Amino acid sequence: MTPPLDLAPSAPGAPRREKSSGGVKFYLTTPLYYVNSKPHIGHSYTNIAADALARFRRLEDREVLFLTGTDEHGQKVDKAAVQAGRVPKEFTDQMSLSFKDLWKTLNISYDDFIRTTETRHKNSVCRVWIELQKKGDIYTATYKGYYCTPCETFLTDEMVRQQVAAGQAIVCPDCKRPAEAIEESNFFFKLSKYQGWLTERIEKGDEMCILPQTRRNEMLGFLRVNKLEDLCISRPKNRLAWGIESPLSTEHVTYVWFDALINYISACGYGDDKAGDRFKKWWPADVHIIGKDILRHHAIYWPILLHALGLKLPKLIFAHGWWVQGGQKMSKSLGNVTDPVEIVRHYGVDSFRYFLLSETPFGEDGTFSEEALISRFNTDLANDLGNLLHRTLTMCEKYFGGEIPAGVSKKSGSVLRNHVNVLVPVLVPLMNKLAFSEALSEIWSLINEANKFIETSAPWTLSKQGKTEELKKVIVPLMEVLKAAAQSVWPFMPNTGEAIWGQLGIKEKLWETPFKKDMWGFFEKGGKVSKGAPLFPRIEVEKK
Template identity: 35%
Template sequence: MRLTLRLLSSVVQRRPFYVTTPIFYVNAAPHLGHLYSAVVADTIQRFEKLVDPDCEVIFSTGTDEHGTKIQQAAANAVLSPAEYCSKISAEYRDLFKDYDVEYTDYIRTTEDRHKRAVRHFWNKLLEKDYIYKSQYSGWYSVNDEAFVPEAHVRDEVRNGQTVKVSAESGHKVEWTEETNYMFRLSAFKSHLQEWLKNDGVITPNKFQKQLQDLLENETYFPDISISRPSSRVHWAIRVPGDEDQSIYVWLDALINYLTVIGYPDNDAMLKKGRPWPADVQVVGKDILKFHGIYWPAFLMAINWHPPRRLVCHSHWTVDGSKMSKSLGNVVCPRATPVSPSALRYMLLREATMHDDANYSESKAVNIANSELADTLGNLASRCCGAALNPRGEFPPLHTHELAALEQDVSAQLMDHVERLHEVCYGHYRNYQFYKVADAVIRTLHLANVFFECHKPWELRKKLDGQKELDVVLHITMETLRICGIVLQPIIPDLSNKLLNKLQIPLDCRSWQHCEKPSWRIEGAIYETKNILSGKFVLFQRIYVDKKQKKKASA
């Protein structure tokens, strides 16, 4: 009886899956890189729910709203810091809504619940003697909101003058001397090295290796300043008991991941299922040091575990150049010529995590037209259209006619469809979303070859061709069904539209439902069923040239 109760308790107290984006700094409007971080995290959480529909997910995102850069940006916008933060934070919310980023919690660092969490965390560090006050001097980057070690500063000529810049970010630094509170980061070097020995805590592995190499450098690892004079940084959370000091914006920001789960309220955390350590935290490579060195050290200092995994992605360049305000090439997602579904697809289709990806408008349009409109959309329209499918059915599969099909193209397509779930499962688990898209598109290319080879428009005219036509349409639509399920985490809107057209019930769209195609289910009775009636265009082809559009419609 006791064992039964214990097992029941473990089921009831099952941990939710906790995934986070970084919180986004509101010194400017959101751009393509911010959106990419968000859709990566969203794809991860959607896949978890696809594999396990009973899985509870906590997916947090939000905005980081304190610091010197916010003060400056608000002043430039002729707004109070609070008004400015609310304005930019709302832009992120709207963007994520447009791009189907289904977060469960949106956190702002100006919220009272967060300020309470930060002060409590500070006091915990203080109790454990990991905070001390000291005179600090060093190179400081306003853009990075961080002190930069001497070894990471270089000279650079700009506008005919030699200036000091951060070797990591390229941002200008200035010499600063002030009294700050310090965190004993040096006490955690060996602990961090031990943590980083675990395979997969940082993925891709090249970023884990970067952190390991960083820790080998003795000169890099001093204690760090975790406060600023409030006279200089007034838009920030004050240090508990010391109004003359403001808490360092990065310490403040990192605590958001705990605020979301109810920290420091034990009852609130219990209601959330105690989802710590976080399962996956998505970060860009520019903030890896803060999440892969500072963050785990802060957590270790209060005896909490570091996150289970950091998924670190590279950056987006534009036409081969780094996005920069000075170059005027920062991409606003809403200003692109493609729809949200198409841009979301392109971002996940093109980026590899390991290396920087390149954005261009022509590439976005070409991928959308080639893969979403032609390869996927056109195939769906043809097999669902009245010309070939006047009965509007997902037709039955006839065993005799299936065996009689032209074997080379049929066997190749069916083999790809049968293996697609296994291939894509591995790619999803390794966060290689571009490989998922590639595997699906390859399968759909084969489906188009299969369709053309069997000429269903001719079968439609044959007096005895209905059963063979049924089989061709069935295999094509079954391929579309499985591809639609697989693509749900990447392009949820288009996938749902496709599955709705095929009248696939909502409770038949989980990962298990793509593991076996219909022709591999022993003893199944394939009953004819209707698909959704009406003209069907899954994805409207994009025309950026009016002459091109006019020519296509002629």
């Protein structure tokens, strides 16, 4: 097959530091990724989605803090380090770099990358322990029951009771692997104390929203049917030494999930007296983007923990679907994961980003295949967007020597003009609910309308007839469409947006050019195009 043109980014790559724009703050997060093995397509999906949202908010002139990072404690990491012949810290140092390298490859413009082994995070975790103890929400007890080492979680009494009643072996309900019977003294957080409060908060949805709606219903159903058990938040050092030591006991370390969730507040300064107003500025988070498999931790444990600390809840928790292959979820344990670096090497980073965000609604499961990616590439990117750009700039060069006629924009293109001016108002509510595929469909609706406009206007005929003024009113509106398309597609496909921007001859930096209320009229004073090679040459698949 013929590989796509490699679009080199013209803007600085990740990481991108948060900067003061004077706009309203927007704080979004991804989960912390566990470093027991290399990153895969599932990690890519979450961060690409978060990146698209962060970039869109920047074009709205919002002041953005986009947080991602790595979760580096726990038994699985300890075991992986031993298998690699390294001490845990050395192992996690190496593995966290593999995530940073992937985010650079995928053009992820995060503002902060936090590791749970950092001092700032450890200090926040210890502060949380102390605050909860002051409030009387932590106690010690002996735990006797079943524990899943791969998931690093205790099975509830109800889980065990149901399996015993069915005459089954005791296995973890999540990973289906055998659970281990243990008895040990630990610290517990009074999760059960707040069940009624949380149920009411989710029902009202006025402070914290859970999307998609099916996930909200799932959490409410769980809370109404089950009685929450208090959360074990420690592990004895004689069983696990690799963790953040509890400030209440030198014999215990912090449970990895309790540790990891706190990153969302430790990153913006919780418990750091030197951080000044930073925490007050950024908290609460505007969006937590997570996979649906960790929804319970974020929609039950996390809001209760925040409430117990006297902190505000995140405004939105969005749990996206999985990518499946051959009818099964892609997972490390099943060994059916797709390497995102290989996909990018074959098809280009923007093609990969576009496919993941356009192929299926963000809250649903999607089926990944290279055949589907190639189909999207050839149809949407090569035929629609790439063709519109190349033929428009070719006509501008042919008919006007590459000069964009001045004084034409504001008196032409009524149909396209209306579409361009309503594009951002249509995109904003879609991006507010993370409807990425719908947002891209709206952008492509404009692109397809412009392609049809070329066919119905027949500029080649106008040229032959010497109708120069009418010809200008075809070419200039197409330039306006391409400018709007470059700007609106940039959050999803940054290299592509910048490449189109550059070929249109625009000197301003795209990522520093926020959306305007009236998007039409950019080329009223004219301009000069700089046509390059086609952005998306069709991928020719060899017939077998």
